[in-house]
Each structure stands twice: as C-alpha cells, then as structure tokens.
Amino acid sequence: MKAIIPFKKKNAKSRLSxxxxxxxxxxxxxxxxxxxxxxxxxxxVDKYEVLTEGSLNEAINGAIHRTQEPMLVIMPDLPLxxxxxxxxxxxxxxxxxxxxxxxxxxxxxxxxEPRRFKVDYCQASxxxxxxxxxxxxxxxxxxxxxxxxxxxxxxxxxxxLLIHGKGAAALYLREIxxxxxxxxxxVGVKKR
Amino acid sequence: MKAIIPFKKKNAKSRLSxxxxxxxxxxxxxxxxxxxxxxxxxxxVDKYEVLTEGSLNEAINGAIHRTQEPMLVIMPDLPLxxxxxxxxxxxxxxxxxxxxxxxxxxxxxxxxEPRRFKVDYCQASxxxxxxxxxxxxxxxxxxxxxxxxxxxxxxxxxxxLLIHGKGAAALYLREIxxxxxxxxxxVGVKKR
Numbered sequence: 001m002k003a004i005i006p007f008k009k010k011n012a013k014s015r016l017s018x019x020x021x022x023x024x025x026x027x028x029x030x031x032x033x034x035x036x037x038x039x040x041x042x043x044x045v046d047k048y049e050v051l052t053e054g055s056l057n058e059a060i061n062g063a064i065h066r067t068q069e070p071m072l073v074i075m076p077d078l079p080l081x082x083x084x085x086x087x088x089x090x091x092x093x094x095x096x097x098x099x100x101x102x103x104x105x106x107x108x109x110x111x112x113e114p115r116r117f118k119v120d121y122c123q124a125s126x127x128x129x130x131x132x133x134x135x136x137x138x139x140x141x142x143x144x145x146x147x148x149x150x151x152x153x154x155x156x157x158x159x160x161l162l163i164h165g166k167g168a169a170a171l172y173l174r175e176i177x178x179x180x181x182x183x184x185x186x187v188g189v190k191k192r
Numbered sequence: 193m194k195a196i197i198p199f200k201k202k203n204a205k206s207r208l209s210x211x212x213x214x215x216x217x218x219x220x221x222x223x224x225x226x227x228x229x230x231x232x233x234x235x236x237v238d239k240y241e242v243l244t245e246g247s248l249n250e251a252i253n254g255a256i257h258r259t260q261e262p263m264l265v266i267m268p269d270l271p272l273x274x275x276x277x278x279x280x281x282x283x284x285x286x287x288x289x290x291x292x293x294x295x296x297x298x299x300x301x302x303x304x305e306p307r308r309f310k311v312d313y314c315q316a317s318x319x320x321x322x323x324x325x326x327x328x329x330x331x332x333x334x335x336x337x338x339x340x341x342x343x344x345x346x347x348x349x350x351x352x353l354l355i356h357g358k359g360a361a362a363l364y365l366r367e368i369x370x371x372x373x374x375x376x377x378x379v380g381v382k383k384r
Contacts, residue, residue, distance in 0.1 A: 003346070036364065052351045099338075100355075100356070101336055102352070103348065103351050103352075103378070103379050104351055104352075104355045104372075123374040123378075123379055124355060124374065124379045126355060126373060127355060143339050144339055145336050145337065145338055145343035146217050146291075146336050146337055146338050146340070147336055148338070149338035149341070156295065159295050159296055160294070160295075160296075163292075163296045163316060163318060163319060180296070180316060182315040182316065186315075187295050187296045187315055187316045191198055
C-alpha cells in the first residue's frame with residue numbers, strides 16, 4: 001500500500017507571512033513533511049512518494065491513475081498526525097475514506113480503487129470528494145480526527161501545533177521563538 | 193451518569209456579530225444547545241443539567257463538587273457532536289478525558305471522580321486541565337475528534353457547520369440565508 005504526499009517548498013505557507021519569513025516558512029513546511037513521513041513510516045503503509053509537480057489535482061490524478069493498488073493521498077502540513085491515524089484510515093471498511101480538514105478541506109483521502117476516482121482539491125474539496133464517490137457508487141467513511149483535521153495555514157493554526165505538537169515542526173517553531181500568547185484573553189501566537 | 197452544559201443565551205456568540213444580529217446569534221446558540229442535548233439523549237448519559245449561572249468556572253466547579261458520580265462537562269456550541277462521541281468519551285479508560293477544542297480549548301471534559309478535580313476554562317484550558325490532572329495524579333485520555341473540536345466562535349467556523357451539519361443549528365443557519373461562499377478561492381460564509 002502506497003501513500004503520496006503533494007509538497008511545495010518554494011514560498012510555502014504564504015498565509016503565515018505575517019509571522020514567519022519565507023525561509024522560516026519553507027523550513028517549517030519541511031519539518032511538517034518530516035512529521036507526516038515519520039507517521040507513515042510507523043504505520044502499515046509500506047511506501048510513499050513525495051509529489052513536487054505543479055498542479056495539485058493533475059499531480060495526484062496522474063499518480064492515482066498509474067496505480068493498481070490502494071492509495072493514500074495525504075497532505076504534507078499535518079504535523080500532529082500519528083501512525084495510529086494512518087492505520088485507522090487505511091483499515092476503514094469503505095471504498096473511499098475522507099479525513100476532513102478545516103474549512104471544507106480533505107486532509108487525507110484513502111482510495112481502495114484509485115483508478116475509479118478523480119480528485120478535486122479546489123475549494124470545498126470535502127464536498128467535491130463526497131460527490132465524486134457518490135456519483136461513482138463508492139461507499140465513503142468519514143474519518144473523524146481533530147489532529148488530522150488540523151492543517152497549518154494561518155498563524156492561529158500554530159496555536160494547535162504549539163499546544164499539541166511533539167514532532168519536528170513543533171520543535172522548529174519553538175526554536176525560532178514562536179510561543180503562545182494569551183495577553184488578549186484569547187490564545188494566539190507571538191514571535192520573539 | 194450526568195452531564196452539565198454551561199450555557200449563556202444573552203448576547204451569545206458575540207464574535208459572530210459581523211455576520212449575525214443579536215437575536216440570530218441567540219437563536220443559533222439555542223439551536224446548538226438543542227443539538228448537544230439531542231446527542232446526550234441518544235447516548236448512555238442518563239441525565240443532564242443546563243447551567244446558566246454567571247462565571248463559567250464557578251458554575252462548573254460548584255456542580256462537580258456537589259456530585260458523587262462521574263460527570264461530563266460539555267460545551268453548548270458543538271452542533272456536530274453525535275451520541276457515539278459521548279459514548280466514547282465516557283467509556284474511555286482514564287480518570288479524566290479531555291476532548292480538545294480549537295485554540296487550546298476544552299470542549300468536553302469527563303471526570304470519573306469530579307470532586308478530585310477543579311476546572312479552569314481560562315485561556316488555554318486544555319493545558320490547564322492537563323496540568324490539573326497531572327498534579328492530582330489522575331490519568332488522562334485525550335479524545336481525538338474533529339467534530340467535537342469544532343466549536344462555533346468565528347464566522348469561519350460556520351463553514352464547518354454548513355458543510356458537516358445535519359441538526360437544528362445547521363438547519364437554522366440555512367433558513368436565515370447563511371451559505372458557503374467560495375468566490376475568493378477560499379471557502380467562507382455569506383449571508384443573503
């Protein structure tokens with residue numbers, strides 16, 4: 001069973017620009033990818049490929065249409081994911097398993113028969129993927145995890161990483177001086 | 193086994209003011225409470241109490257120190273919660289079960305021996321509650337659910353409710369014309 005991880009390093013995570021420089025964002029993106037890969041290596045998934053091609057949909061659809069075996073598509077900005085999540089996702093009893101991300105996203109997508117599917121990561125991709133599975137007559141299991149739903153797009157997302165993270169990305173954030181900020185009554189992040 | 197739900201109706205959910213009027217926010221808060229209560233009624237929890245007193249910490253600590261039986265403290269703004277979540281939370285094998293909310297929050301807190309605990313919902317309450325349990329020598333299980341983590345504070349949180357919601361709160365939002373907006377490339381909400 002194989003996992004693919006679409007990854008873009010160059011100017012990664014631009015919505016974190018208010019807090020982090022371009023090189024810091026790129027380094028954080030690499031650390032998050034490392035966390036995802038470590039989770040995969042601890043799981044039953046036995047191989048993975050990092051896709052660095054241009055268009056997300058084209059790259060993923062190219063990969064899933066070349067394979068004959070079940071495939072996991074997993075986002076690279078899930079620093080809280082653990083091997084148990086991966087194992088649960090790929091062992092769910094359905095043709096398609098979707099782990100939702102915040103804001104209508106799809107953070108992990110497991111396809112038992114990848115060639116019968118076509119991904120669409122535009123906008124509310126969770127709804128897109130539900131619809132695509134339904135139209136193809138495929139059963140869907142929605143995998144419910146806070147830690148898998150927590151991708152890192154906005155500065156406020158880093159709150160979750162600082163609170164719950166134990167991997168490379170959390171360590172890197174702390175190293176460059178990003179810390180919780182609770183001065184305003186709500187929990188945010190600050191950088192020294 | 194009893195659940196308590198702290199609830200404030202008057203001027204509820206003030207951070208939704210950019211989108212909803214005061215009466216709409218109060219109605220939405222009531223619908224969300226209805227969704228939480230429906231989940232409780234479908235679960236193994238056999239009684240519940242809505243706490244409407246002033247201070248959150250005082251109200252909850254008062255209630256948990258008056259009881260001799262296990263108690264679930266659950267927030268009223270979790271419109272995506274289902275009976276299975278409640279059943280899994282109260283059957284976890286630990287002294288304390290914490291279901292994290294976004295931003296370091298505690299959305300559900302199950303206490304097997306409530307009188308040994310003291311809640312602190314200020315700021316990063318997840319970390320507070322971890323520390324309180326640790327200091328009291330209590331074991332902790334972190335309950336990992338996207339749907340339980342998804343509380344409704346900001347307009348963008350309503351995206352999750354519109355995408356994943358099937359209960360009273362999702363119905364009410366749609367009735368008053370709140371819908372997904374994907375014009376900017378990212379998924380948000382708009383009101384007609």
